[in-house]
Amino acid sequence: MFFERAISITGLFKYYKNYKTPIHRIKEIILSSLSSQVVKYTKDDFCALENIDININKGEVVAILGKNGSGKSTLLQSICGTLTPSLGEIKVNGRIAALLELGAGFNPEFTGRENIYLNAAILGLPKKEIERSIDDIIDFSEISDYIDHPVKQYSSGMYVRLAFSIAINVDPDILIVDEALSVGDAKFQIKCLNKIKSIVASGKTVLFVSHDITSVRALCTRAIWIDKGKIVMDDDVTNATSKYLEYMYSDxxxxxxxxxxxxxxxxxxxxxxxxxxxxxxxxxxxxxxxxxxxxxxxxxxxxxxxxxxxxxxxxxxxxxxxxxxxxxxxxxxxxxxxxxxxxxxxxxxxxxxxxxxxxxxxxxxxxxxxxxxxxxxxxxxxxxxxxxxxxxxxxxxxxxxxxxxxxxxxx
Ligand SMILES: Nc1ncnc2c1ncn2[C@@H]1O[C@H](COP(=O)(O)OP(=O)(O)OP(=O)(O)O)[C@@H](O)[C@H]1O
Ligand SMILES: [Mg+2]
Missing domain, CATH: 2.70.50.60 (abc- transporter (atp binding component) like domain)
Known part of the structure; x- marks a missing residue:
């Protein structure tokens, strides 16, 4: 059978530089911008992702598992393009909508409505299409009373409601959700999970990071477990989650x-x-x-x-x-x-x-x-x-x- 690739990652490394002092950091940024030289990494730098190879086909629903600090968000942000890989290649086929860290991509001074326009534009949606979906976005978020208030006045739950409503209502080819759901209240979480299920059913590709194994099992077919920046297991969701939980509780x-x-x-x-x-x-x-x-x-x-x-x-x-x-x-x-x-x-x-x-x-x-x-x-x-x-x-x-x-x- 022929599968269409949605995401293809080869030999991905991500280092975070360990600058000895802030001066070293500024010096390196200035030097690299002057000479268009790439930043060099040394053995003292922190390797958050090490030689990652992943292929994800269109329509796959994949969980990324791993304990805190294992590299999940670094991986998702590299796929979204908000982080630049240190080495390796990431190919993405289709439009990504991502729910990364809380409120990332929002301007706190803008109202909810203005942020919808801003975010949808960043996601590459033409203004006409934004106008067509803005009512759906506001309806889904259930925060219409606050939609014309600056988002800096929002609670974290309201933030995530708006961010999620935008991400799922702009008709993405690839939906990436990084743990953000846990901020919403129980009713909203269920509503979001159901919406993600319908996105899955329509054949879209989904990448999902959650520590809630029940949601992972309900939603995903495959799970990739990473630890210390390396892939430990890439398998069917039941096998991978069982092994992962065993490991988490092994002692x-x-x-x-x-x-x-x-x-x-x-x-x-x-x-x-x-x-x-x-x-x-x-x-x-x-x-x-x-x-x-x-x-x-x-x-x-x-x-x-x-x-x-x-x-x-x-x-x-x-x-x-x-x-x-x-x-x-x-x-x-x-x-x-x-x-x-x-x-x-x-x-x-x-x-x-x-x-x-x-x-x-x-x-x-x-x-x-x-x-x-x-x-x-x-x-x-x-x-x-x-x-x-x-x-x-x-x-x-x-x-x-x-x-x-x-x-x-x-x-
Ligand atoms: N900007 C940064 N500079 C230096 N180190 C960083 C930076 N961002 C992340 N790291 C480190 O990279 C590693 C991976 O972080 P990452 O945020 O990808 O983990 P995670 O798996 O998403 O964790 P969590 O479950 O807590 O969200 C961690 O050790 C973290 O301390
Ligand atoms: Mg994270």
């Missing part, structure tokens, strides 16, 4: 209590108890018994605990517990099991809790505890809050804390 995949005892650098949110060190190991596995910290909605999660309790402390009141909290610290699921057998005497005890992931997309905190509780009191041999962290992901955006399977009948 919390398995907890060995020796880490705590021998190396007290590991920080839990809370850790107490009369017998700290009883819990030896905590592992979180997926339905294929592989250690994981990312769980698709509706798949099995296995929490495996290894611990030791001195036999004189094992009684009908002794319990092993897990709790799953959200990031606000709210207990969402708490489950305890009695440890009552004497056969564990002197041995490590293994307990596995298995449950179906019905949690809304987001990040969660695992708490594990060995406790002795009866109707009147509770005491902890060991309690660890934040022993592991994991993420629940869903293909479609859903509302609510839990997403159990629900049977719906019309009658």
């Amino acid at each position: 919390s995949k398995t907890m060995q209590n020796n880490d705590v005892v021998e190396n007290n650098t590991k920080k839990y949110i809370n850790h107490w108890g009369t017998h700290k060190g009883s819990i030896k190991k905590v592992e979180l596995k997926n339905e294929y018994q592989k250690t994981s910290s990312v769980f698709e909605l509706g798949t099995l999660m296995e929490f495996e605990l290894e611990y030791f309790i001195p036999s004189e402390l094992i009684s009908v009141d002794t319990k092993v517990s897990i709790s799953i909290k959200n990031k606000k610290g709210m207990d969402l699921i708490v489950h305890s099991a009695n440890v009552e057998s004497n056969s564990y005497e002197g041995k490590l005890i293994h307990t596995k809790f298995t449950l179906l992931n019905q949690l809304a997309a987001g990040e969660y905190i695992l708490v594990v505890a060995i406790e002795r509780s009866n109707d009147s009191e509770i005491s902890y041999l060991e309690y660890i809050e934040g022993v592991l962290y994991f993420t629940s992901v869903t293909i479609e955006k859903r509302h609510g804390l839990f997403n159990p399977e629900v049977r719906v009948e019309f009658y």
Whole structure:
């Protein structure tokens, strides 16, 4: 099959110069402008992008993943032409509309309406076409009351509303969105995502940077993960996002209590108890018994605990517990099991809790505890809050804390 290229990047490097003093910077700018010499880069300069090769076909919807400072915005700005590559070539086929950093391209003294004209002109739209789409732009932004006020009076949410409305209503061939959506309120975010979906459906090319993996999965088919300016992975969106999340949470995949005892650098949110060190190991596995910290909605999660309790402390009141909290610290699921057998005497005890992931997309905190509780009191041999962290992901955006399977009948 023949694919038409939208973006083609070969051997792209981007260095940021490390000037020793501001004088060095001015000297170099003057010298290079006098001699039309290109700025030279030295080993002391910072390499934000290193030998990047990417081909994106028309109609592809590609996410750029990477932790803070990995080079995502540098890459997008190089594609848009707001940054000049130090080396390499970028070919773009079609008109780009980009939502980069907040308010970039706006003149703060101009009104919203004037900025629409200014921005659309920068995007290469003839005045007639701007006039045809200006009502749509204002309508979509829902800030018509403020459209004739200078944008310096806008809140950051209003800024992004206007910028987004312009970017998507000027009929671009390539839409580039850099994390900006997160500034808008929830209602506007959904509206924008739906609009991006319709742009995708009409066969346009989209590049999307977001730390919200649910939106990335809902929107994109391919994801490019960059780290320290290099491509780590360029793959189908599910594979790339899973690997990326694993990596992001990798140091919390398995907890060995020796880490705590021998190396007290590991920080839990809370850790107490009369017998700290009883819990030896905590592992979180997926339905294929592989250690994981990312769980698709509706798949099995296995929490495996290894611990030791001195036999004189094992009684009908002794319990092993897990709790799953959200990031606000709210207990969402708490489950305890009695440890009552004497056969564990002197041995490590293994307990596995298995449950179906019905949690809304987001990040969660695992708490594990060995406790002795009866109707009147509770005491902890060991309690660890934040022993592991994991993420629940869903293909479609859903509302609510839990997403159990629900049977719906019309009658
Ligand atoms: N103008 C600049 N001068 C010097 N270094 C810069 C400049 N702009 C960015 N950098 C550095 O380049 C690296 C990549 O930055 P970039 O903004 O591309 O990261 P990012 O992946 O978009 O991060 P985030 O997720 O925080 O938006 C960072 O280490 C950053 O400090
Ligand atoms: Mg960025």
